[in-house]
Amino acid sequence: MPDRLPQGFTAAGVYTGVKRNPNKKDLSLLVSDRPAVGVGVYTKNVVFGAPVQLNRERTPSESIRAVVVNSGVANACTGEQGYQDALMMAEKTAAACVAVGQDFAGPDVLVMSTGIIGEMLPMEKIAKGIDEASKILASDEQSLIDAARGMMTTDTTHKIRSRSFEIDGTTIQVTGMAKGAAMIGPNMATMLGVIMTDAAIRVEDANAGLKDAVNESFNCISVEGHMSTSDTVLLLANGAAGGPVLEGKALAMFQATLVEVCEDLAQSIPADGEGASHLITVEVHGAATREDAVKIARTIADSPLVKTAVAGADPNWGRIVSAAGYAGVEFDPSKVCLHVNSSLLYERGVPVEFNAEEISAAIRENRDTHLVLLLDEGHASARFWTSDLTAEYVRLNADYHT
Amino acid sequence: MPDRLPQGFTAAGVYTGVKRNPNKKDLSLLVSDRPAVGVGVYTKNVVFGAPVQLNRERTPSESIRAVVVNSGVANACTGEQGYQDALMMAEKTAAACVAVGQDFAGPDVLVMSTGIIGEMLPMEKIAKGIDEASKILASDEQSLIDAARGMMTTDTTHKIRSRSFEIDGTTIQVTGMAKGAAMIGPNMATMLGVIMTDAAIRVEDANAGLKDAVNESFNCISVEGHMSTSDTVLLLANGAAGGPVLEGKALAMFQATLVEVCEDLAQSIPADGEGASHLITVEVHGAATREDAVKIARTIADSPLVKTAVAGADPNWGRIVSAAGYAGVEFDPSKVCLHVNSSLLYERGVPVEFNAEEISAAIRENRDTHLVLLLDEGHASARFWTSDLTAEYVRLNADYHT
Incomplete structure (x- = not known):
């Protein structure tokens, strides 16, 4: 079965010129057609990137509309200018999405950056890439793959896992993507993940659920013993599948699926390495x-x-x-x-x-x-x-x- | 200046056949001609070798006469038999020393073993080696080097440091030897150290002083992040230099020298490795x-x-x-x-x-x-x-x- 996006989500991945190889992708957009519950788990490193600071301010939220990700430059150890750049990435994303018919504002966007630390984002390239990506947002499998590729650094393969389950005749989709690899380049040890679902969940359930899932998955991998300045896992839940807000058994089924997706993605990180053999x-x-x-x-x-x-x-x-x-x-x-x-x-x-x-x-x-x-x-x-x-x-x- | 033993100490290192290469040494004896203050700092690993258990029972002490060390087999993860073997090593050492004119009993001997874990000590070879070593105990530099070689496993070189200082016309000698290397063979990550001095020190000062010195030296090296089942540093002080028990400024001078010797020995461990380049x-x-x-x-x-x-x-x-x-x-x-x-x-x-x-x-x-x-x-x-x-x-x- 092909991996697919949950209902109401579109995705895109483009090449902006930050990476050297034009056959790669280095910027990704994930957009929900309606406000989504958005929660995050972030690095515990006391040295953290500007996007982590921004996302911490914006989550938990009930009105997230998009996630923008760039790879190649991490926007960490970049001071106040770095924070302004992260803000600008969010605003550009909102503006670009409004231009293609979406209706939302800057504060509803989350930002992730991964790559070299200590370098400023090339904002012109990033802005151009955001415009381009907004115009090709789509819900097909290739768009999902392109978005997963846009967050890769030393990964040898993109990492997507999707699972679904039924509850009272409604199909709930949980789809995640991640980046991170056993073979770690300088400053690129970062692990990023985004899980999207069309389930309707309360923000507090999403928040507690993501923390538990991350503790059993992404927090249980050791590639270097290193915790990067940018490690981030986000969960977006937009309710587009319809049906009531999940409770009781339905919520437990969702949680089990979320853990499964996170575990699969987490395992794929140490499994991915040119130099590693086991x-x-x-x-x-x-x-x-x-x-x-x-x-x-x-x-x-x-x-x-x-x-x-x-x-x-x-x-x-x-x-x-x-x-x-x-x-x-x-x-x-x-x-x-x-x-x-x-x-x-x-x-x-x-x-x-x-x-x-x-x-x-x-x-x-x-x-x-x-x-x-x-x-x-x-x-x-x-x-x-x-x-x-x-x-x-x-x-x-x-x-x-x- | 040649490295030398403090007054009242003799040393020997012999080949017993535990190591494969007969040009190596694999058993060492260090003997004081009078009762010495003996203190130790031991591994914090909850899995520890039989010699560690024995030494913990026997230190701090004011009547230590000898340390016996074997390399090749660590006598760790060897259960009750291992403990009996460690006891036997101490008793054999006492008996052998008595036979060559020393006058002391089993409980005054400390034991160290390093090498493969999970294997029983070849007690016949060990006993024969102890006899042999006791007969060639001497205070010259070669005997000191032989003893330092007898505790080596993956070390590419023996590790000895000696320092002296004067206090009120009395020369105090502090001489240490250690084993441990950056290049770590299976089960051989153990770090051992013995510091000998002819200073007269109170047992409580020796105990506190060794703990401090180890905290600034052997506890500040990281080769693998591994703490072995046998890590041990011993300090023996026999007072043979003469003069009063060290106090005040004299004690501080001793402590500074002890730290220096421990730091030098500790550094020589990560510095020693076939594969390491820095x-x-x-x-x-x-x-x-x-x-x-x-x-x-x-x-x-x-x-x-x-x-x-x-x-x-x-x-x-x-x-x-x-x-x-x-x-x-x-x-x-x-x-x-x-x-x-x-x-x-x-x-x-x-x-x-x-x-x-x-x-x-x-x-x-x-x-x-x-x-x-x-x-x-x-x-x-x-x-x-x-x-x-x-x-x-x-x-x-x-x-x-x-």
């Missing part, structure tokens, strides 16, 4: 609290030693157990078990005899590696995704420019 | 608290993006400022300045025009890289040392075995 899934079960489970899963996923071991197809349980041990969580090490790709390597604090050649081959021959750590402290779980660390990956990152 | 010093000044400064310095030093940038001689201020921003410390980003090798790249929140080629060349042509981040929040500082992350380094780590 997508690693780290599962921790039996922790005392969710927070403990997340800390341990994150520490394992962030460990360069674990990541190089997977790259080398080395079933090195010691690195994994030791990383768990310094996560800052108290647990009884004599109760820990570890599975790698379904093979038990470590059982209640003691290594198990295993066929290293066989397990090594299983790691080498599959792109997915599963590390499952079992504690005996409680019932909380967490799941993290990361990529492995290969020599090729480091070469690409170190030699990226200069 | 020793990176990260300085943070102007933080509100020492804790904040340490958090920021550690986050920068741990960042694979910063480490690959240095490997690629890329003056990428964005990665450094962004890493500072997600350290979990509140600060005003508009007041931040950054120097790389004395060149100002970022001034009060805004990038500075700089000659990228020149700064890149300066990184490429020097083994030392200095990153200095200035905040404007207070007067606290911290300094961290790390190595860069090269493709060669990852290749060596990934392909280490299996």
Whole structure:
């Protein structure tokens, strides 16, 4: 089934000349034909870009009409001029959309920028691109793909996931796009996501729902252990599917779909990397609290030693157990078990005899590696995704420019 | 000036057959001819080796006589048998020393093991090695070097630092040895250190002094962001230099020397790596608290993006400022300045025009890289040392075995 936009949304992606290659896209527009609930989750980095500042002021909202995104320049570490430029991007977008028959004003636009930090936006190119994009807004699959491509930086592929579900005869569509890649260029480690839905949701439900979904997905990937100055995930809900405002079971079904879309998009980030050879899934079960489970899963996923071991197809349980041990969580090490790709390597604090050649081959021959750590402290779980660390990956990152 | 042992200490390093190459050493003895104050700082990993457990029980102490160290097998994740083996190592050491004319008992011996985890110690080889070492204990420089070599795993060179100072006509010697390397083999990320001195110090001063010194040195290096199951630093003070117990200014002079020795040894760890091409010093000044400064310095030093940038001689201020921003410390980003090798790249929140080629060349042509981040929040500082992350380094780590 083709990916498709939810009802009432149109999209466009164009080339403005910020990227060097004219076969790429570097500016995207997403427009709702009616006011949408708009909420966001933003980077916790104390150094953040101008668009993050602007969006924080404008969300949560019940009247968002558009999102404009540019790639190539992040508009971060750009001071007051950067903030004015972000404002101008929003105003240009509103004006361009009004010119093609939409009826909304500046404050109803959200802005995202990704790319090099510390450089000013080339506002002429951006303005021209916004005009151009506004004229080709459409709801077909190609327009959706073009918009997803307009936010890419080091991504090797665009990332779109769409899901739908039915509730009382109404089909609700949830479609998201994201950018971010395991292979990270200088200053380009940013992760961006926009989820659109034609569901009718209360702004407070959207806000809480997006936070939960992001905590289980985009906040559970570790590519570099780096949190960028521009990380942003937005949710727009315009109600164009019709039907009543979602509540109870219907709202729960929406939330499950939202989490699914976010998880799929989040996984696709560490999975996308020229230099990476494995997508690693780290599962921790039996922790005392969710927070403990997340800390341990994150520490394992962030460990360069674990990541190089997977790259080398080395079933090195010691690195994994030791990383768990310094996560800052108290647990009884004599109760820990570890599975790698379904093979038990470590059982209640003691290594198990295993066929290293066989397990090594299983790691080498599959792109997915599963590390499952079992504690005996409680019932909380967490799941993290990361990529492995290969020599090729480091070469690409170190030699990226200069 | 040759490195030398403090008065009253003898040392030996031998080959027992645990390592494959008979030209190496894999067991070391350090013996004091009289009871010494003995204190230790140990790994915070909740998964820790049997020797760590034993030493924790035996320190602080006023009657330590010897330290026995083996390399090749870490005696970690080895359960109750591992603990019995560590006890046995201590007892064998006492017995061997008594046989050569020393007069002390089992509980006065500390034990360190480093190497593969999850394997049992080959106790026959170890016992034979202890006997052999006890017979060649000596105070010359070669014996000191042999002992330092006996604790090496992936180190490419032995690490010894000795310093002395005079107080009221008495010369106090402080000599330390350490193992640990930027190039980390599987399960071998362990850092070990032993500092010996002939100063007379109270056990409580030794304990507090070692903690402080380790916090400014061994706790300020980041090779992998990994904390091993066996990390240990011991301080032995036997008073053989004569003179009164150190107090006031004399104690302060001792502490300064101890910090110097620990800093030198700590730096030599990230500096030692086949795959690493730079020793990176990260300085943070102007933080509100020492804790904040340490958090920021550690986050920068741990960042694979910063480490690959240095490997690629890329003056990428964005990665450094962004890493500072997600350290979990509140600060005003508009007041931040950054120097790389004395060149100002970022001034009060805004990038500075700089000659990228020149700064890149300066990184490429020097083994030392200095990153200095200035905040404007207070007067606290911290300094961290790390190595860069090269493709060669990852290749060596990934392909280490299996």
